[in-house]
Amino acid sequence: MQRRRFLTLSSLSGLSVLGLAACSGSESASEQDPGPGGEQAFSFTPANYDGVTISLDQAPVRIVADIYSAAALQPYGIEPVGVFGFGATGSGKGDLDLDALNVLGLEGELSLEKLAAAAPDLIIGVGNQEGTGWTWWEDEVRDQATEVAPFLPIRMGGTPPEMIQEYRALAQALGADSDGSEIATAEEDFNAARERLRTVTGQKPDLTVLAFNTTGDVIYTSTTLGVLNMLAEDGVALVGPEAPEESSWAEVSWESIADYPADVILQAETSVGYEENPLWLSLPAVEADQIGTWDDKRAYTYVAQTAWLNELAAVLEDSERIIP
Amino acid sequence: MTSPRASRHPAATHPTPPADATQQLEVVSRPPVIRAIAPPALGALTVVAVMASLVVGDRSISPGTVVDALLSTDMSVIDHQVVWGSRVPRTVAGVAVGAAIAVAGALVQALTRNPLADPGILGVNAGAAVAVAAGVSLLGIGGMQGQLWCAVIGAFIATVAVLAIGAAGRGGADPIRLTLAGVAFAAVMTGLTTAITLLDVRAFDAMRTWSAGSLAVRGIGPTLQALPFVAIGLLAAAAAARYLSSIALGDDLATTLGVPLLRARLLGILGITTACGAATAIAGPIGFVGLMVPHIIRWIVGPHQGWILGLSALAGPCLILGADVLARVATPGGMPVGVVTAFLGAPVLIAMVRTRAVSGL
Numbered sequence: 264m265q266r267r268r269f270l271t272l273s274s275l276s277g278l279s280v281l282g283l284a285a286c287s288g289s290e291s292a293s294e295q296d297p298g299p300g301g302e303q304a305f306s307f308t309p310a311n312y313d314g315v316t317i318s319l320d321q322a323p324v325r326i327v328a329d330i331y332s333a334a335a336l337q338p339y340g341i342e343p344v345g346v347f348g349f350g351a352t353g354s355g356k357g358d359l360d361l362d363a364l365n366v367l368g369l370e371g372e373l374s375l376e377k378l379a380a381a382a383p384d385l386i387i388g389v390g391n392q393e394g395t396g397w398t399w400w401e402d403e404v405r406d407q408a409t410e411v412a413p414f415l416p417i418r419m420g421g422t423p424p425e426m427i428q429e430y431r432a433l434a435q436a437l438g439a440d441s442d443g444s445e446i447a448t449a450e451e452d453f454n455a456a457r458e459r460l461r462t463v464t465g466q467k468p469d470l471t472v473l474a475f476n477t478t479g480d481v482i483y484t485s486t487t488l489g490v491l492n493m494l495a496e497d498g499v500a501l502v503g504p505e506a507p508e509e510s511s512w513a514e515v516s517w518e519s520i521a522d523y524p525a526d527v528i529l530q531a532e533t534s535v536g537y538e539e540n541p542l543w544l545s546l547p548a549v550e551a552d553q554i555g556t557w558d559d560k561r562a563y564t565y566v567a568q569t570a571w572l573n574e575l576a577a578v579l580e581d582s583e584r585i586i587p
Numbered sequence: 588m589t590s591p592r593a594s595r596h597p598a599a600t601h602p603t604p605p606a607d608a609t610q611q612l613e614v615v616s617r618p619p620v621i622r623a624i625a626p627p628a629l630g631a632l633t634v635v636a637v638m639a640s641l642v643v644g645d646r647s648i649s650p651g652t653v654v655d656a657l658l659s660t661d662m663s664v665i666d667h668q669v670v671w672g673s674r675v676p677r678t679v680a681g682v683a684v685g686a687a688i689a690v691a692g693a694l695v696q697a698l699t700r701n702p703l704a705d706p707g708i709l710g711v712n713a714g715a716a717v718a719v720a721a722g723v724s725l726l727g728i729g730g731m732q733g734q735l736w737c738a739v740i741g742a743f744i745a746t747v748a749v750l751a752i753g754a755a756g757r758g759g760a761d762p763i764r765l766t767l768a769g770v771a772f773a774a775v776m777t778g779l780t781t782a783i784t785l786l787d788v789r790a791f792d793a794m795r796t797w798s799a800g801s802l803a804v805r806g807i808g809p810t811l812q813a814l815p816f817v818a819i820g821l822l823a824a825a826a827a828a829r830y831l832s833s834i835a836l837g838d839d840l841a842t843t844l845g846v847p848l849l850r851a852r853l854l855g856i857l858g859i860t861t862a863c864g865a866a867t868a869i870a871g872p873i874g875f876v877g878l879m880v881p882h883i884i885r886w887i888v889g890p891h892q893g894w895i896l897g898l899s900a901l902a903g904p905c906l907i908l909g910a911d912v913l914a915r916v917a918t919p920g921g922m923p924v925g926v927v928t929a930f931l932g933a934p935v936l937i938a939m940v941r942t943r944a945v946s947g948l
Binding site for chain 1: 662671672676
């Protein structure tokens with residue numbers, strides 16, 4: 264309740280200074296190097312949004328992005344004039360240095376005042392169902408934010424390589440170099456890491472893996488998120504309860520988690536409050552120290568995903584079948 | 588021959604309690620038979636509540652298996668792991684928290700002579716909460732252990748601050764002044780906690796689960812660490828008990844009866860802060876138990892503070908464990924016990940406010 268009021272308040276104050284801030288913003292824009300893009304028209308059709316195409320007369324120069332998108336666009340040299348959203352503390356921010364960036368608000372908050380002052384040409388972020396705005400915005404915030412600049416939605420849910428390709432295509436549309444040698448090398452490394460994973464799952468096809476996430480009181484597991492679909496493609500035998508139809512996550516209590524035995528547990532990097540729980544410590548995979556990590560919000564860059572895939576492959580290489 | 592006057596005479600040399608207090612004692616006192624039955628009855632009820640807490644859960648485990656798990660433990664059996672890893676810690680936490688909050692409630696009501704008082708009124712909960720939030724946000728203290736110490740220290744600081752504010756000025760720390768100081772302090776601390784959690788995402792996450800009041804503890808370790816504090820609180824309450832009935836008659840009268848007021852108050856405050864601080868650290872702020880339990884007990888045994896304190900220590904666990912079991916039966920994923928006690932407690936509070944007869948001290 265308190266947080267919602269806070270948000271509304273900042274939304275309202277943002278509206279009142281919109282005109283003023285936009286003025287000062289365009290002034291500073293003219294001082295900047297136009298960078299990639301420039302005079303050419305811009306058009307991008309995000310994947311899996313039926314009929315949504317974002318077209319601008321000029322390629323956008325000043326870009327505001329949510330942290331996930333800013334991290335995914337970073338390898339192509341795209342530097343946003345402002346970032347917002349979730350992911351400030353986890354692996355979702357990739358190699359972003361948030362201290363060096365203009366943060367417009369964290370988590371669900373967004374300062375419309377700061378957004379207007381950043382004077383973006385385009386806002387990029389995780390899209391809602393229709394692609395009209397950021398998926399975590401309330402309608403009022405969406406309306407006011409998209410008045411500042413058009414919103415370009417990215418549909419989540421794909422596997423990491425699919426999501427990386429989507430951001431890569433967007434980077435290209437924005438006029439950035441998306442095929443440089445550095446990117447090509449990173450892609451090769453990524454494919455090599457997946458090959459390594461396929462090798463180990465080929466040698467140990469029976470090794471069962473449970474993707475685990477907990478807030479302390481409740482455990483959430485998944486077998487259907489994009490990143491897990493990639494693991495399944497590479498032969499990882501994922502186990503766990505079936506998620507309800509409307510969600511990718513299944514809820515399990517600590518008392519019931521032993522009903523889903525697994526040889527290896529991937530503990531989410533965001534999990535909290537489980538380390539001292541005796542029911543965690545008595546899980547076979549924990550007793551055998553066959554624990555890896557995962558994060559469904561990990562930045563969609565080849566470098567970030569490759570590092571994790573190699574760690575995961577190493578864990579699986581060292582793991583044995585322990586569930587009878 | 589002894590004169591009938593002579594036997595009556597010594598009584599007349601003692602100060603006579605005010606008429607209304609005498610009247611109250613006569614009205615609310617219960618026959619000795621009820622006092623004789625109450626402890627074993629409540630004890631049996633507590634045993635039932637403990638068993639229910641051990642048997643009821645997400646996983647269906649038969650009472651026989653629970654007894655097996657307790658008496659001949661085989662940790663390779665999943666049901667035994669669950670009993671020891673989840674149900675025993677939760678039940679121990681429920682007993683400790685229930686006894687501590689109920690006794691703290693009885694103490695605070697007796698000390699402030701305020702039948703609607705609750706440990707929260709001295710700012711203990713609010714002080715503990717702001718200390719936990721500040722610990723997470725400013726010092727980066729995470730985990731249950733850090734939280735425990737933050738909460739206990741916060742409760743102490745809150746109590747000392749409230750006492751200092753309440754005792755400032757002429758007249759010293761009288762109950763009304765103390766109550767007002769507690770309420771005001773709690774309001775400021777709650778505002779501070781809100782500010783910290785709004786500004787710091789990590790504090791917000793840490794407080795979200797803790798502030799609901801939950802027995803879903805992560806292992807028995809934190810509870811065991813808090814138990815000495817609970818024990819100190821209960822001992823201090825026991826030491827203060829003999830003064831409390833006199834204090835209920837008013838400061839002047841209590842002084843006349845030879846009660847060392849300062850010592851009684853200090854013992855009471857020690858009991859309230861250690862017991863309630865530790866309980867709050869284990870389970871978060873659980874409301875209304877400290878209000879309801881002493882009232883129910885007073886209604887059963889009459890206004891004798893020793894009995895009220897002792898039986899509250901039995902009835903508190905009953906209420907907490909009962910509410911926790913109820914939450915587990917009624918809702919699929921369970922519900923924080925603090926929410927249930929609020930649901931049960933609010934109507935009881937309203938009923939008590941409307942019928943003043945049951946709340947006389």
